[in-house]
Amino acid sequence: MNISFNLNGTRADWEVAPGETLLQAFRAAGVFSVKLGCETGDCGSCTVLLDGQPVNSCVVAAARIHGCRVVTLEGLLDDDLMIRLQTELVEHGAVQCGYCIPGMLITLYALMKQGPPIDEKAIRHALTGNLCRCTGYVKPVEAARAVVAALEVSK
Ligand code: FES
Ligand code: FES
Incomplete structure (x- = not known):
């Protein structure tokens, strides 16, 4: 499925699979500041801002961010x-x-x-x-x- 969202101030159009997590989508797209740790929502190494709130991207469905504003460390350098x-x-x-x-x-x-x-x-x-x-x-x-x-x- 296609999703469009704002990533670090720039529009992003990504193809993501059903069930794919935001963390998995980031890693596939080369957004490597978002670290892969536990993948169960416990360690916080995958934290990003989703519409201004910190979330564990390993427990957010990539499809969920359609239309949202996402900020990673790359966007705050x-x-x-x-x-x-x-x-x-x-x-x-x-x-x-x-x-x-x-x-x-x-x-x-x-x-x-x-x-x-x-x-x-x-x-x-x-x-x-x-x-x-x-x-x-x-x-x-x-x-x-x-x-x-x-x-x-x-x-
Ligand atoms: S990878 Fe540990 S909370 Fe997401
Ligand atoms: S886990 Fe190594 S500095 Fe925090």
């Missing part, structure tokens, strides 16, 4: 907030193997876009769906808190 998030994660030592990081970045980006109040509890809650087997969560949370502090200062 020049975004100031995303660059700040990436920088803080690196500077806080939150990136080790890196496999969880694209999904974690998308989740944190969506949280920051929600606006205040963004306290540590909100950050920890947002990251509950993004599993990291290397770093844990202290450093990513510290990095996110640094971004929040910077956003407060720049207001």
Whole structure:
């Protein structure tokens, strides 16, 4: 079946199979920031924004996104907030193997876009769906808190 949607600001027309997941469609199309992890909706490595909300693309049917707006990390590479998030994660030592990081970045980006109040509890809650087997969560949370502090200062 054919689907048309907005991918990172550009119209995309894709042929997808019935039952194909959004994650599978991304990987077939070479959108490799969207990581393939558990494929059961548990690890968050496949997180993308679907109409502004973070979703696990491994449990979304590709056909479901017809007419929707989808954003992956590729679409945010020049975004100031995303660059700040990436920088803080690196500077806080939150990136080790890196496999969880694209999904974690998308989740944190969506949280920051929600606006205040963004306290540590909100950050920890947002990251509950993004599993990291290397770093844990202290450093990513510290990095996110640094971004929040910077956003407060720049207001
Ligand atoms: S691959 Fe989608 S949640 Fe793990
Ligand atoms: S940095 Fe390796 S899983 Fe998170």
